[in-house]
Amino acid sequence: MTIRLFREDAYVREAPARVVAQTPEGGIVLDATIFYPQGGGQPGDSGALHWQGNRLDIATALNGEAEQIVLVPAGEGPLPPPGCELRQVLDWPRRHDHMRVHTALHLLSVVIPLPVSGGAIGAGKGRLDFDMPEALADKEALQAALQALIDRDLPVSEDWITDAELAASPGLVKTMSVSPPKGQGRVRLVRIGAGSGQVDLQPCGGTHVASTAEIGRIRIGKVEKKGARNRRVNLHLESQYQRP
Template sequence: MQETLPLFLEDPYLSTAEGRVAAINDRGGILLDQTCFYATSGGQPGDIGFLEREDGSKIEIAATVNGQSKAEIIHVPSNDQAVPQVGENLALHIDWPRRYRLMRMHSACHLLTVVCPFPITGASVGENESRVDFDMSEAIDKATVSERLMELVDGNHPIFARWIDEAELEANPGLVKSKNVRPPRGSGRIRLVCIGDEAAVDSQPCGGTHVSETSEIGTIHIGKIEKKGRENRRFRIRFGELPG
């Protein structure tokens, strides 16, 4: 298995980087020694963009996914793209406007779990709309939730990551908000995404990319709350003002 250094974990704002081709898999997927491309995981879509060769030609990337494990990151070219050589050095360019919207949306999803502190049963991050499903039976007003979300956004709380060991997570099971999915184990450490000074607002395991402060999220609202079963509610987060 070819492991890739995930540069996005330390710097989610890194829109360009350099990488060396470490392998080409049997489907034409490109594996690099390091990358700023995020691979689909945790409800957040993988990055798209292009790889630039030394002669200036481009290899369009249609998706980024994990291989046998999260340590293996595969850049999937669009159809009819050139195949680079193993050992070739490339300049990596993600579609930054798309990534930044996903970062803002993913951070908004974390704020929603603060406003609605119920077990999470599903989530999906999108460029224009995201959804989070909660194990909850009571009804709640979307205008009230939207107002509470914007209070957190306008509070301009810092967002940062820190690492803990697996033993610390075991000692603090409340950090895991997902009802059905547990953080991957085996590496010896877990990445937490924290919001607020000293994580006063929130702290939960997450490998995704986020903005550095809540004000960057911008104006958001709950566009819809759907009942999905007797004890499940689906919240849809959208950019912009709540329509009057």
């Protein structure tokens, strides 16, 4: 099992680790990692591994067997051997954009309170597909409502409930196409806002910003009809943000 350091702190940009295995396909498994593995619509992280004067660029991270995370090299080159101590470094600007977009999409599901049938996150943009039979009446009003939520500088936090508690509260699940990460006895919830100011609470295994203000300015892009009841709402980041 790979310890998921990004669960403890999504803002850690580099960390030491030890290689525990190489996969037959040439992937690297560490004892603990800051690389988020592809899943839930969020891409796997990229970055690099450094050891003994060597550098190996990492293209992405994937979920492997037995709760392991596999780091996939970006090209040819020597691989760090099992037992090797190394330093792992994220492509931080790319990851932070994923965090900003992911949190913005949670808020998009607040201003469009319809079931979500799909979604994807990218660096600087993302989209949600909604079970939406009728077209949006006013895209500009939607964008203004979403920006107003972002500008409230709401805290983003997490909580955990048991699988049984989630089963007893099906209203927490907004996504129709992606099941919450269950089977470990507990499920992670991402909360936006606190107390009477809470605006969203839903199961999610991805990485998020600590405050909605970090999202910055957004723009609602194309709204595409993808079926009789399905419409895709595209979202773009319109500003850069550098966390102090």
